[in-house]
Amino acid sequence: MTLQQTPPTPLLRDRIDPQRWADVVRVPVSSPLRTAVARAVITRALSRLPLRVMMGGRVLGRGGPLLQVHDPEAFTARLASDGLIGFGESYQAGEWDAPDLPGTLTVMAEQLTTLVPASLQRLRWLWELRQPDGANTEAASHANIRAHYDLSNELFRLFLDDSLTYSSAVFEQLPACWHQLEEAQHAKIDRLLDLARVGPGSRVLEIGTGWGELCIRAARRGATVLSLTLSEEQHDLAVARVRAARLEDAVEIRLQDYRRLDPVRDGRFDAVVSVEMIEAVGVEYWPTYFQTVDTMLAPGGKVALQAITMPHDRLLATRRTYTWIHKYIFPGGMLPSNEAIDQATREHTTLRVARSEGYGQHYAETLRLWRERFTAHGAEVAELGFDEAFRRMWTLYLAYSEAGFRSGYLDVRQILLTRRAEA
Template sequence: MSAQINAQPISGANSGWLASLARNLLFKRLQQLHTGTLIVIEGEQRHVFGQPLEQHAELQVELIIKDPGSYVDIAFGGSVGAAEAYMTGDWECDKLTQLIQLFVRNMDVLDKMDSGWTVIQKPLMKLLHNLKRNTEKGARRNVAAHYDLGNSMFATFLDPTMMYSSGIFPRADASMQEASEHKLRTICEKLGVQASDHIVEIGTGWGGFAIFAAREYGCRITTTTISQQQYQLAKQRIEEAGLGDKITLLQQDYRKLDGQYDKLVSIEMIEAVGWQYYPTYFNKCASLLKPEGTMLIQAITITDQRFEQYKKDVDFIQKYIFPGAGLPSVSAIMDAVREKTDLRLVHLQDFAEHYAMTLNAWCQRFMQRAESIKAQGYSDEFIRMWEYYLRYCEGGFKERSIGVSHLIFAKPRHKQEVLSRA
């Protein structure tokens, strides 16, 4: 599998008047940092921004400039430009997660860096993002761009369950596999899964939930994915588990599903739906449930206060990791449910700290196996992009600028109380 990344830093040159101008512009912004300490190192020079060193700030991070052209990328490309410059090795950081945390705590400064001169690029980035809308054809293409990177690549850092979603750690020292299995059991117990249930799952992944629920609870599951590689490996894993009689694996868009089910599960799939299609998604979910049915979605969310601006922007994740994707806010979910369904919310639980732990475990494993990943045909730039992606998300969850929640919705005739646990 060859994975070459077409990151194109703005600078195009490693020094000169443009880099000098960009450096001055960037340093003026960094002088506005008010929380934490950022030390920018240029050769023998050290520039301190934010809290003075003698204050021993909780967050104290060193950023090493390897190429002056990175100033151009950051000053004129904002947070996306900074990510691109990291991908190409133009700057280094001793504590990448803490750097993200520092900027989240100085969000007002980051917002200014993502405005100003970055408006030159923003219209084009937004246009390209809008071309990746999650129509049925577009969704298949967008999903393939991420999930069809190669099953072997994902297997290098995921645990044996192949769950590519936040775990729930029963103990601080629990393994990633324990956290994934605890999350799956938590979902089943919150929904009160029984052997007589027929569950529909939107977003199979590599079959982790379907296999666990069928094996541990004896229920039937119909599950669908539109990723070709996920479908192939999930099919193999279901067969190897001897659960072909319990699990029906489909390869079709959620909009094409039909039938009536006791329960519905969708684990971190709504991020690939696109905000324009939330009403369609929840209307379809409601139509698949029996009159007493329930559904659980695990969703990565952005704060309600930032959602409207977020819809207008294109970030590093959307440009390089998940094309066409976007995070919902809890209010955006509730609006779509209220307007298009007869569902009612019966349970909501945020467990963002567990996602930070999950991402840390993934990143450590990913970087430990970087050489074996490169041996599969992936470039150094790809490795750095994924390191940045995993640490970028970890920092966001640590600071709660993004969250992850279980939301359970019930049809009108559902009377059973939710067993709340994590």
């Protein structure tokens, strides 16, 4: 079927800052052969999906959420040159849109392993970019965290609830409403503190402070807390929130890498709690991370983690791949699998997984609420100095993440680790 389709003029890429968004503005040029192969693969893949794709005067797909490609040549060129990085940059450039963005991306996520023929997947090493060496050294980790979390506390305030908790909530029931989010975030935190048996007199180590809600709730249970962060913006606001709660005698928040912990100087802890921080550690440092946790844990202590996980076969296939998420959202990040966590703890520590529960659909709902709130506050985001390319980037990031959980490709788990002799 053909359809007359006139691309909007001008596209977003024609009016955004070419210095700030050089690779979004620039449309790559590939060889004629590579472009022809890419066009054939893209057309074949889109034609098989339960989507309705308007592209180049044609309608592709088997019906479903709408994906409208405004500039098919640029869209194809970006995918031919840069794969999924190009797919994301094409959205930032305004070259394609989807009225139901998470719905469209969920369809793609559900078909992720079959979109590209197996014969071409085996050749992915020819064009896929690789993560740079040293992406998670101490110096690089500081830069990685600053790139995301030090954007602006006010930006995060616009779409997070009043607890300023930037991780999956756990709701009483699904689907969820905005007014339930803060309570669901507290429920998530309380589940983790219960898992680690945090109570009066507990010494708690938190790796990854966020904006301080977990250490505040732990201190209100009568615990003393040492919390570590690499984000200056988060550190300053978390310290202010602890002070406002009059808990500064119970909570210490440090700007410090977890690798700098010292059991002689810092003592050992009855509980170690870490919420969605392992994703920023990097594959090569997972053993170091768990060894540090093991070293800092007192006899009889418990470790409670909240971790986003991916299938182990996809981890093995993509662990060195440099993605759009790395380039624009979370530099140096890598999601573990359940098997990777089990392997790292078994091979490098005395810790063992004693319990693991998944809440993937709860994260999908959390992300939906954040995305809707972010979109509703677009004018305020712009007033903070974030341009349209940034706003589209973050909208895509939130929708892309939501789709990962809705499709079941991603999960989020609360994991209890204990020493093998104490399990």
